[in-house]
Amino acid sequence: MQDPGGELPLIKQYRDWLQGSPPEDSPDRSDFFTQAVIVLDTNILLSLYEYTPAAREQVLNALKSVQKQLWLPHQVALEFVRGRHRVIAERAKALKDAPNSLNRRLGEANKAIIGAREFVQELLIKYARDTQTSDNLASKISSQAIDALLSEWKKELIELVKGLKAHDLAPASMDANDPVLPQVAELFGSNIAEPPDHAEVRRRVNEASSYRFPNKIPPGFSDAGKGTPLSAAGDFLLWEEVILFVAASPERNRLLFVSHDTKEDWYEPEELGRGRRPWPSLASELRMRANAELRIETPGQFYRGVNRFLNAEIADETYEEIDRAAEASKEITITEQEAVHITPPVELTLSAYEAAGLHVSVLSNDLPDLLNILNWWLIGVTAQLGRRSLFDNEPGVSLAAATRSAIPPDPAWLPGNCLRLGEWPYQSSSWIAPWFAQIVNSTSPTDRRVIQRLAAQQLDTTTLEEG
Template structure:
């Protein structure tokens, strides 16, 4: 029973809790890079869309140095292909918003310059009766000169934005010619997990929602209540898949997991003299169930480790892009499945109704709670998408459709476009209407229903343009 500290059962059993944080140096870290199974979280793959072409190629080169040890869980692959569309669309929208914001700010600057000149001219007359100086200012800072400067600056700044729009990820990349998708597919090859058995998937979701999340057992408990039980269990499903993969072979003795996610359902918060670190219980659980050791690193830590131990060439500028993408990549999307379970904040609701020039009393006409939530989330999403209002910080993207232009009925409950009012809905013969939207429009006043149908029609036009 006695022996060196490392041999005492108490110290051996709870060693993950006793050590402060994994060492950045030493042979144990190098072993993970040279021998470990490497699993990349979804956010690491989606970040590839955020890099410049040069940085992306360097990152892909670093990943190829561990290619023979990469493994892709089904949950990661599914989330990656589901969310890449949002990232590419988001890039396009950000640049479109930049163009609009640029013109707005330049217009405000032009007005401010003219107003400033007029202010000084008024002061010259009021306090000095100096008409000569007033006329000189009129000549030096004339309306024509301000317009000329405005045009030059607008062209110079606009050219930069336009070049960014023509960057390597065009909107057409969503459906064809996506350079990131093809490179990721080649990177993993056949090292991809099969979808889990439906019965096993249900068991895992039940375990997450009924036991682990209420007891705040990592990973993923911070996502409890965000959408359906299935969608909120993504992190735990990834964890279970990975444990199963590691347990399948005794040769898999080290797991290096790379993720942007440092929330408190993956990382133990700092306190009591300890710095923030991956939850020790994760390493203990992996070792107990698979006899493998665990190391969790952020993308910045991981790529610096690849550079250090495997001689990958990554420039300092690329590390800056990696760190920036890790901070700004947002993965929250409210789909129809999530919308009926998630209540948006009151400030967000109020902003959406104000932007649409609608009164919140419109919600009183929607009897069904699920339909009310679907409508509310749609209004939040469409007012942001069409530029009717600025987005809130950390506001989720919304994927709730009130209508679609299609020859095929998308679901049995959807209604033909002719159910909407003649002269108000432009696609009566070529669209299908979601039942909750039809109910809302039918029960609304003429003024409100015209606004709603105009928003839905503009959204259809906007998205058809995106897909071309």
């Protein structure tokens, strides 16, 4: 039977799947900026540490225009408080390492010019037998000559890099003088969730790991197996909090969720003739459980919407900073799925092996999938433990060899006693990734002990960060 509004039941029930992503000129979009509950993902708040002071002030002023609608879930607040030190430390490290990175790039430029010269020399000798011109070219375009030509530019670039400051942020003064935390606390005021009780958190984590993630139900299913089950369930814990909050009051009939995250566990893969859109099942679940409508926007869309509907003053330069921060958050993170198919750069692999104290012959080339996973894990763990400096544009790695939890993050994970007694210290209190157990059993005793020590240190570090 057709409903009184004239919409056929099939069309109405599955409208989220039949419609495309809501356009920015939707007639009801302004209602989300003036009436909806607005939830900012953790990455939106942490981005405040990435902006220059002037841009941050504009963004915070823009957020004040929707202050009454903002609500801070416990999961976001917890991740924000824990994550701010990491963001500032990464920023300070990038500035500290910048001179060395610049020198390396200039060295690569020198090598590239020498390579171009050698290419021309080969052509001269092969096709003209002109050894004299070739020798003259080698004398004229030498490494020393190139350095001399680049010296002025190098000096200027180095001075500019050394002159960069971390603006008003420094890791050493974060606890005593954090310019962001008090402003965020004032922005939300009392509109902040209480932490759920431990039994409820445990129930939600179990639901994520045993039902939602194996069935690819968004959000957060791409995080399955990353770290502990609790950390892997972060996106779902946030989503569940938000649904229950919106459902608690009939007046809350719209939700505007703002996030950098456009991965496959939030956004449906692009199909022919249609761009990417948030998973329709998210809107359907919110409507079914909370009787509310959902709109998901990226920070660029959101802040431009605040400007458009609420006349917030945001300069073009600030939008550029917002967009840059959002793009930076989309940089590839290597998980087990990606590691199987992506071979890491040779220089990055060699650096990781050296930092780990290993030889590149740890595994046979007859095991290419395992070798890729091992190499990416070594790249990630040596960076996580501070054993080496990060390369320029180095991808993040999210590969855990072991975890501590009451239940395994995935049914395929093995109990800690699958590793040798006396070599693995957490026999009864850990779960081992199946790929790591296979690698351990395929390596020499010496290399086996090295990678197990690295895995134990990674486990200790991860546990400390989450505890």
